[in-house]
Amino acid sequence: MIKYLGSKRRLIPDILTRVEALEGVNSVCDLFSGTSRVGQALKRTGRYVHANDHLAFARVLAETFVATDSHTVDYAALTDAIARLNRLPGQPGYFAQKFSEEAQFFQAENAARMDTIRQAIEKEPEELRPILLTSLMLAADRVDSTTGVQMAYLKQWAPRSFEPMVLQTPELLPGPGVATQVDALELAPNIDADLVYLDPPYNQHRYVGNYHVWETLVLNDEPETYGKANKRIDVRTRPSVFNQKRTAREALAELIGSLRCRYLLLSFNDEGYVSLPEIEAMLGAWGEFQATAIPYRRYVGASIGIHNREGEKVGQVSHLHNHEWLFVAKRSR
Ligand SMILES: C[S@@+](CC[C@H](N)C(=O)[O-])C[C@H]1O[C@@H](n2cnc3c(N)ncnc32)[C@H](O)[C@@H]1O
Missing domain, CATH: 3.40.50.150 (Vaccinia Virus protein VP39)
Incomplete structure (x- = not known):
């Protein structure tokens, strides 16, 4: 998780x-x-x-x-889709720019693969999309470079960030x-x-700000961002x-x-x-x-x-x- x-x-x-x-x-x-x-x-x-x-x-x-x-899940289709997504080469886009180049949440290779995989999920059958998005979120979380919140990234890369991102079938x-x-x-x-x-x-910390990368990954809306962590602009207006x-x-x-x-x-x-x-x-x-x-x-x-x-x-x-x-x-x- x-x-x-x-x-x-x-x-x-x-x-x-x-x-x-x-x-x-x-x-x-x-x-x-x-x-x-x-x-x-x-x-x-x-x-x-x-x-x-x-x-x-x-x-x-x-x-x-x-x-x-x-x-009710077609496991053959799900495992095929996950294997297919894992084989995709990275093509740097919005994620690579925002969350690797400008703000170092992920290593360049993993961020570029997040870009490609996110777009590819849109072409998968609708009933598999939430499961594939979850698989992508969990995989990206295992190789991030934070303390567990996305208000900031670490100054030195977290050791786990050097691992290649691998999507798995969620339980x-x-x-x-x-x-x-x-x-x-x-x-x-x-x-x-x-x-x-x-x-x-229970306090002032907004979850949309603490986990803005996941919100942007799921919404796939390439929002305008602000601050060093490149938070979504609507973090300010979604209290x-x-x-x-x-x-x-x-x-x-x-x-x-x-x-x-x-x-x-x-x-x-x-x-x-x-x-x-x-x-x-x-x-x-x-x-x-x-x-x-x-x-x-x-x-x-x-x-x-x-x-x-x-x-x-x-x-x-x-x-x-x-x-x-x-x-x-x-x-x-
Ligand atoms: C303390 S966390 C819940 C943690 C959860 N029980 C768990 O174990 O993962 C509070 C949650 O409330 C959500 N939240 C905040 N304001 C909300 C609102 N007005 N309506 C619905 N959900 C809200 C946040 O997005 C956050 O995920």
Whole structure:
């Protein structure tokens, strides 16, 4: 899976234990799906999953890992397509210029192959495209030269960046599911699921800025860029209300208040804009709830250190652990 800030990989066993303890949870909506890891884990338990995120690359990951039923995939066509894409020679284009020459996210050879492969995917059958795009994203992520976010690239090439980029067949899961790309506040009142899992951003860092290369790779729209990292110009104009201190608390209260599901599961980070008592008040108004604090290693950047845009270490991280709270709520209305 791609490196992702706030990924709940290590929290999945705790999430599953809590869901298994509830009665009658056959369908789940992962409303801020990101990598869709949580949705995938729930799909593996046989539940019907709806994964949603407002970013295009996250929708593609969800289309692959949540909405695709592996039983319906033409594996012969998929493996043929992946082998064909892997054989394509690199032809430098937008990606090579923006993300290798000007900003050193990828080595020239790999970036040129990203250009060729991205264009070639457009000519593949429609039902294979999300899977092939996912395969390309995962392959590019394995040879990038970052600390795990795309706000900056490393000053010295990461050792992994010297490896040739190789697309692999993603591991697909059996069973139906659905993937959408809708603003969470807009979708919330219309969600048809027994349980909704909420994992909103908790601070000012916009995911579209942190992962702008994936958004551009998926949208294939060759946008105008700004800054040293060549971020998409629309990073400035695609805010999330959850990334602004002024609006985050009210947005979360509105979101929770509009959910009509039977159960709600919420991940909450104690370093965020919304305080613990504020969350408790929102959930108390919605139903009965239980909370657990789980000690958690902070985001990958915290252990790597604080770097400037040139990739130089510029500061000390104050602490490496915090608490991730898991709330389970049952609606009383
Ligand atoms: C903490 S991450 C989720 C991580 C995910 N649970 C995982 O394990 O990969 C928060 C996600 O919320 C998405 N997001 C932010 N604002 C949103 C909005 N208004 N509507 C829908 N998704 C949003 C971001 O794109 C990001 O992927």
